[in-house]
Every structure is written in C-alpha cells, then in structure tokens.
Amino acid sequence: MAPMVGAEHGLTAAEIAKARPAAEAALQGFRKSVETGEYGFPHLPFQTKLIKDILAYASSVKGTYDTVCLVGIGGSALGAWALDCALRGPHPVQGTHSAKLPRLVILDNVDPSFILGALASMNPKKTLAVVAAKSGSTAETVSAFLIVKDWLEKGAGKSAKKRIVCVTSEGKGDLKVLATGEGYRTFHLPDNVGGRFSVLSAIGLVPAALIGLDIRGLAKGAAEMTGASWKPDLDVNLALNGALHHHLMLTLRQKTIQVAFPYSNRLWGTAFWFRQLWAESLGKARNRKGELIYAGQTPVAALGSTDQHSQVQLYMEGPNDKVYTFWGVNKYADSGRIPKGKTGLAAFDYLGGQTLAKLIRAEQVATAAALTANSRPNNTLTLDRVDAAHVGAFLQLMEFQTAFMGELMDINAFDQEGVELGKKFTFGLMGRKGFEKYADDFAAYERKRASL
Ligand code: PA5
Numbered sequence: 368m369a370p371m372v373g374a375e376h377g378l379t380a381a382e383i384a385k386a387r388p389a390a391e392a393a394l395q396g397f398r399k400s401v402e403t404g405e406y407g408f409p410h411l412p413f414q415t416k417l418i419k420d421i422l423a424y425a426s427s428v429k430g431t432y433d434t435v436c437l438v439g440i441g442g443s444a445l446g447a448w449a450l451d452c453a454l455r456g457p458h459p460v461q462g463t464h465s466a467k468l469p470r471l472v473i474l475d476n477v478d479p480s481f482i483l484g485a486l487a488s489m490n491p492k493k494t495l496a497v498v499a500a501k502s503g504s505t506a507e508t509v510s511a512f513l514i515v516k517d518w519l520e521k522g523a524g525k526s527a528k529k530r531i532v533c534v535t536s537e538g539k540g541d542l543k544v545l546a547t548g549e550g551y552r553t554f555h556l557p558d559n560v561g562g563r564f565s566v567l568s569a570i571g572l573v574p575a576a577l578i579g580l581d582i583r584g585l586a587k588g589a590a591e592m593t594g595a596s597w598k599p600d601l602d603v604n605l606a607l608n609g610a611l612h613h614h615l616m617l618t619l620r621q622k623t624i625q626v627a628f629p630y631s632n633r634l635w636g637t638a639f640w641f642r643q644l645w646a647e648s649l650g651k652a653r654n655r656k657g658e659l660i661y662a663g664q665t666p667v668a669a670l671g672s673t674d675q676h677s678q679v680q681l682y683m684e685g686p687n688d689k690v691y692t693f694w695g696v697n698k699y700a701d702s703g704r705i706p707k708g709k710t711g712l713a714a715f716d717y718l719g720g721q722t723l724a725k726l727i728r729a730e731q732v733a734t735a736a737a738l739t740a741n742s743r744p745n746n747t748l749t750l751d752r753v754d755a756a757h758v759g760a761f762l763q764l765m766e767f768q769t770a771f772m773g774e775l776m777d778i779n780a781f782d783q784e785g786v787e788l789g790k791k792f793t794f795g796l797m798g799r800k801g802f803e804k805y806a807d808d809f810a811a812y813e814r815k816r817a818s819l
Contacts, residue, residue: 393774407559442562452636491522503540584755606767
C-alpha cells in the first residue's frame with residue numbers, strides 16, 4: 368500500500384474504495400457463469416461420490432505397486448506435482464518408496480533421456496500408470512503413454528491392463544476410445560473444468576489418492592474456501608481481495624510481473640502449478656468485446672530463502688515492474704532445532720539453540736521489509752500448516768482469485784487458444800491426419816526464414 372511503499376508504486380485507500388464496485392461486479396459475473404454451468408471448478412470439492420469411487424479404487428489396488436507413473440502435461444500434471452510435493456514431501460528428499468509409501472513419477476516431457484531414465488528407474492511389476500489428458504490427444508502424453516504401455520505389456524504381461532488407469536473427458540477424445548477398447552479403469556473430468564483448474568477433479572485426485580494422500584481433507588479445505596469466495600465482504604473473501612489488488616497493481620501501477628515467493632520447499636510444486644494457472648488464464652490477446660489488448664501479468668516462481676541468493680538483487684534494484692507475493696508457513700511439523708555449541712566464531716554461535724523454522728521466517732519477513740524499504744510492493748499469504756485441508760483451501764483460493772482477475776480484466780480466463788495453436792502445429796509436423804494445413808504453414812515459415 369502507498370503508506371508503506373509510496374504512492375508511485377503502492378495503492379491508496381481511495382483507489383481501493385473506488386474499485387470495490389468493479390470487484391462486486393466481478394463476483395456477480397463469475398457467480399452467474401458458474402450457476403449457468405459454464406465453469407465448473409467451484410463444484411469440485413463437493414463431488415463426494417467421485418471421491419468415494421477414487422478411494423475405493425485406490426484401496427482395491429493398494430499394495431500392488433510402489434510407484435505411480437503419471438503420464439500427463441500442463442494442467443494434467445502440475446496439480447498432481449503440487450499435491451505430491453506439498454503432502455508427501457519435497458523433492459528430492461521424499462521418504463524411500465515402498466508398496467506402503469508409493470512415490471509419484473510424473474512424465475510431463477518428451478525428452479528421450481527423461482522418459483527412458485524414468486523407465487529405467489521403475490519396475491513394471493510394481494508400477495501403476497495413470498494416463499491423464501482432458502483432450503485425449505496431446506502429442507506428448509500420447510507418445511509417452513505408448514512407450515509406457517509397451518513397457519508395461521512387455522514387463523508385466525497379462526496384468527498390464529490392470530496396471531493402467533485413465534483420466535479423460537467423458538464421451539470424447541481418442542484416449543477415451545482406447546481406454547474403453549482396452550478395458551482400463553477410467554475416471555472422467557467434467558467438460559466445464561479446464562485443465563489448469565482441474566487439480567481437485569479426478570485429474571489431480573486419482574494420482575493423489577494412489578500415493579496415499581488425504582483427498583477428503585483436500586476437498587474439505589477447498590469447500591471451506593469456496594464458501595468464503597462467494598462472500599461479498601473483502602475481509603472474508605481473500606480471492607476477491609487478491610484479484611482486486613493485483614488488478615490495480617497491473618493497471619494503475621504497471622506491475623506486469625508477479626513473483627510467487629513460497630518460503631517452503633513443500634509449496635515449490637504449488638508455485639509451478641500457480642505459474643501455469645496465472646499465465647494461461649490471464650495472458651490473452653483480446654478482451655470479451657474482441658478488442659486487442661495483449662493483457663496478462665507474467666508469473667515468476669522464486670523459492671525462499673534459496674532465491675534470495677539468486678534473484679533478490681534484481682528484485683531490490685532492478686526495474687520496479689513486479690509485485691511480490693510471499694507464501695509463508697506458520698507451523699512446521701518439526702521446527703528443526705539447530706544444535707547448541709560454542710565454536711567461538713561469531714558467524715556460528717548466535718544460531719545454536721534456535722530453529723530453522725525461526726530462521727526461514729526471519730528470512731521471509733526480512734526480505735519483505737527490505738523490498739518495502741525499496742518501494743517494491745508486496746503481500747503475504749500464510750498457511751497455518753502444510754496439510755491436506757490448508758493446501759486444498761490454498762489451491763481453491765488461487766483458482767477463485769484467477770477467475771475474479773479474469774472478470775476484472777474482462778477476458779475469458781478459461782480458454783487457451785495460444786496453447787491450442789502450438790498443439791496444432793505439432794500435429795502437422797508429426798504428420799497427424801487433418802492437420803496438413805499446419806504443416807504447410809510451418810513449411811512457409813521455414814522458407815521465409817531460410818530466404819533472409
Ligand atoms: O489448462 C489447459 O487446458 C492446458 O494447459 C492443458 O492442461 C494442457 O495443454 C494439457 O491438455 P490435456 O489434458 O488435454 O493433455
């Protein structure tokens with residue numbers, strides 16, 4: 368706010384008050400779209416039957432695998448990564464995997480060394496594959512899945528089909544056709560839930576349940592946040608309040624970059640999930656009236672305190688074009704006591720007997736204070752603890768905030784034409800039938816490039 372960072376970079380109370388009616392209109396506008404069934408993510412925490420079915424499936428296969436191999440990309444991978452990292456533990460220091468504590472391996476790229484390295488690290492007789500794609504046709508997912516399917520069939524024989532579970536749209540897409548033909552256990556996500564808003568649908572919940580995470584707790588926290596996100600009171604509705612502030616920061620103070628700055632390795636996956644949510648939802652060429660606006664706020668993920676030693680020099684002294692959102696944690700399962708002991712060295716002895724939790728908190732608030740002193744606007748969200756209920760609430764908070772931000776920007780936050788075009792060029796280049804036009808367009812681009 369202006370009293371902390373000055374009016375050139377901070378918002379004034381008068382600006383916030385003036386924008387309140389727009390925030391109320393954003394709430395009503397989004398509520399209407401949800402009521403008409405256009406957008407469905409707010410309903411996901413209340414899908415009790417789905418949650419029951421997923422848990423029943425997870426318990427029926429429990430003990431038959433030590434690794435869950437998720438084949439998916441974008442919204443079909445990042446949610447599961449966020450949940451795994453937050454609730455099973457940060458990478459690469461998760462507990463050893465076993466049939467009792469399965470790990471999650473996410474194949475979300477088609478770098479051959481990555482896919483082949485992943486296969487080499489897994490045992491087909493102890494692996495359960497989840498293939499997840501809303502469209503059922505994403506080239507990376509389909510090709511990685513064909514490799515995993517073949518690997519399972521060769522390595523696990525007849526039981527391979529039982530080692531594959533599919534998450535896709537109901538009644539459309541080639542993955543659905545394949546899954547039905549092969550008899551794979553299949554879960555669906557609703558048509559009105561976009562990929563990056565699907566973490567609390569079967570897309571995120573199936574892998575989460577299979578590695579033993581508390582998906583009921585996730586839904587409980589998300590349901591509570593959903594209730595708060597429909598309230599008009601900005602003190603209760605964190606999502607609307609956040610969207611309002613970020614919209615003003617973007618439009619009145621030209622803060623075109625938002626740094627998501629978790630001070631928790633457990634929330635590092637969530638920062639990458641958020642990066643997709645904010646970028647793909649808000650980066651749009653046109654507004655709803657069809658006017659060219661080239662809007663968006665570029666999300667950056669930085670890890671505290673690690674990136675203090677990598678990024679903060681730029682944040683402190685570089686262009687003042689960013690707003691910083693610190694994600695803090697109140698209580699850690701173990702505060703990490705630093706052993707006492709006298710070394711006689713000034714850099715060592717003051718730390719003895721204190722805790723890592725205290726130190727990381729000090730690093731966080733010190734960085735916020737330093738940025739503030741340099742007129743860099745920032746805000747802080749604190750999770751009381753990183754457990755299923757708080758993570759579920761946090762994910763739902765970010766999704767509502769994104770939806771409200773889209774309303775305030777008067778854009779469609781739920782489409783992704785830019786992503787779709789790239790997919791079509793890839794289909795053309797890889798020879799998919801029906802996409803010859805994109806192969807021709809690409810050839811024309813190559814000719815032009817070569818002629819210069
Ligand atoms: O948010 C989105 O819709 C996209 O980022 C998709 O999640 C991504 O392209 C993957 O799509 P699919 O699930 O169809 O493979």
